[in-house]
Amino acid sequence: MSVDSPRSRSRPGGRSERIREAVGAAVLELFRERQFAFGVADVAERAGVHRATVYRRWPTRGELIAEGLSSFFQVVSVPDTGAWASDVHALAQTLAHFFSDPVEIGVVSSLAADSDPRASEVIQRHWQPYVEAMIAMVDRAKARGEVEAGLSSGRIVEMLTAPFVMRTALVRIPVTDRQIREVADLVIRATADDRHP
Amino acid sequence: MSVDSPRSRSRPGGRSERIREAVGAAVLELFRERQFAFGVADVAERAGVHRATVYRRWPTRGELIAEGLSSFFQVVSVPDTGAWASDVHALAQTLAHFFSDPVEIGVVSSLAADSDPRASEVIQRHWQPYVEAMIAMVDRAKARGEVEAGLSSGRIVEMLTAPFVMRTALVRIPVTDRQIREVADLVIRATADDRHP
DNA sequence: TCCTTATTGCGACAGTTGTTGCAATAAGCT
DNA sequence: AGCTTATTGCAACAACTGTCGCAATAAGGA
Known part of the structure; x- marks a missing residue:
């Protein structure tokens, strides 16, 4: 062991990157076509890559899905109409479609049954930008x-998303x-500010 | 083929029944011990039965779980305190514990990832009595x-359960x-009857 | 262009999964 | 108790899964 960490040079060059993209695309295609009834072997074949390569670079199912x-x-345009009620109605519609997407359903279902505890982190990371945008929407309404x-923005967002999930x-x-x-x-009724009827 | 349907006599006698119970118990034990990281082979071994027997009598994973x-x-005492607000608070507490049960989590997760469409029916059948009792609770409050x-009792129940699931x-x-x-x-605020503040 | 080495492909491997034919067992009936 | 046959155990099977050593390849730098 040399003193200055010999840190193997990374090599994110052309081929590796090409494989990354091919595998990622294969995962998405398979989610679309077969919901969640497919395995690592299918991904490798679809991507034109050897199984062993997939296992080496994405050791867990969660990483592969990620x-x-x-x-x-997905284009989730969190609404900003200026009025809470219309924002909520528009968002509910958007969410219903969002969670009806075969990829979303496949991802959720697959990760739900993954015994690796880090699987749930994948979902959280994936949803994070959307959740943040939705919380921002709630906060705008609070400001208005x-x-x-006093209500928890996080709980309000959960109440709007969980039923669809x-x-x-x-x-x-x-x-x-x-x-x-x-x-x-129901969400609108739950959140209405009593002092501003 | 004889004319009067020769309908093979069923034989729910001692041994078959004993195996049924052993397998059912094994499934529950495994859900408890390993959440949902186990297979049919584990169930068979735990039940002291040959794998082939399990596959023959419970062809799909859903049937095995069922x-x-x-x-x-689970003892889900849906509350009936006479007051909507206290009913909801008590029920929320109950539901949070209900869905924290390893068996419940295991069942939900396993069936979510089952490609057999009948898997969802298993969950629905399992939850049905609880859902009905909760809807009855909502209806009692409506009557009071x-x-x-005018609100949908089903939606109210979903709004209360989905976040925990x-x-x-x-x-x-x-x-x-x-x-x-x-x-x-939030659920209480959402459901409050405006005319009876 | 040539050299070093990270990364991939290949083939083989043990372990697991779900199925099937056949013999052994025991349930239900007389 | 004895007979019939539904059900189980057994063992072998193909298919699939995840891992590993080794050779081939190609990326990054001289």
């Missing part, structure tokens, strides 16, 4: 006095437009 | 005029007592 997600950003300031990934009964409206209305 | 669940009923009658089975961050209270308070 790789797929890294090039997958439309939402009672549960329905699409677990119960697997499609949500109707009416139900989307009902959820939004 | 067998375990058949002898597993504490909850706006998502947290325990997916995000895997334990819920704090404070968060339980926050969820309950």
Whole structure:
């Protein structure tokens, strides 16, 4: 062992990068086509890469899924209409579609059954930007006095998202437009600032 | 083929029944001990039965899990205090514990990742009695005029359960007592009948 | 261009999963 | 008790999964 850490030179050159992208794309394609009924072997074949390569670079299933997600950003335009009620209705609609996406369902389902505790971190990282944007939306409404300031923004966001996650990934009964409206209305009622009716 | 359906006599006698129970118990034990990191082979070994027997009698994973669940009923005393607010707070507490049970988490996670569409039916059947009792609780409050009658009881129940399911089975961050209270308070605010303040 | 070495492909391996044919067992009936 | 046959155990099987050593390849620098 030499003193100055001999730190092996990384080599993120052309081929490795090409493989990264091919594998990530393969994961996404498979989620779309087969929901979550596929294995590492399928990913390797689809990417035109040897199984061993996939296992070496993505030791856990979570890392492999995360790789797929890294090039997958749904356009989640968190609304900012200036009014809490219309924001919530628009967001509920958006969320219902977001969680109906085969990739999203596949990711959620796969990671839910992953015994590796780090699997849940993958989901959290993936959702983080969306969650932050939604919390910001709640906070804007608080600033406008439309939402009672003492309520937990995190809990409000959970109350709006969790029902859709549960329905699409677990119960697997499609949500109707009416139900989307009902959820939004309940959230609006829950958050209304009593002093500004 | 004879004309009068020769309908093979069923034979639910001693041994078959004993095996049924042993396998069901094994499934529950394994959910408790290893959450959801176990396979059919483990179940068979634990039950003292040959793998092939398990595969023959419970062709799908869903049926196997359902067998375990058949002898597993958590005591979910849906509250009936006579007041909506205290009912909701008590129920939220109960639900948080209910979904923290290793068996419940294991079942949810396992079935979420099952590609067999009938897997979701297993969960629905398992939860049905609890859901019905909770809906009845909401309806009692409606009858008392504490909850706006026009609101969907099903949606209210989802709003109360979904956050806990998502947290325990997916995000895997334990819920704090404070968060339980926050969820309950939001549900109460959401459902309050305007005409009876 | 040539050299060093990180990374990939290849093939082999043990372990696991789900299936099947056949013989042994025991349930249900007379 | 004895007979019939549904059900189980057993063993072998192909398919799949994850790992490893080694040779081939190509990235990054001289």
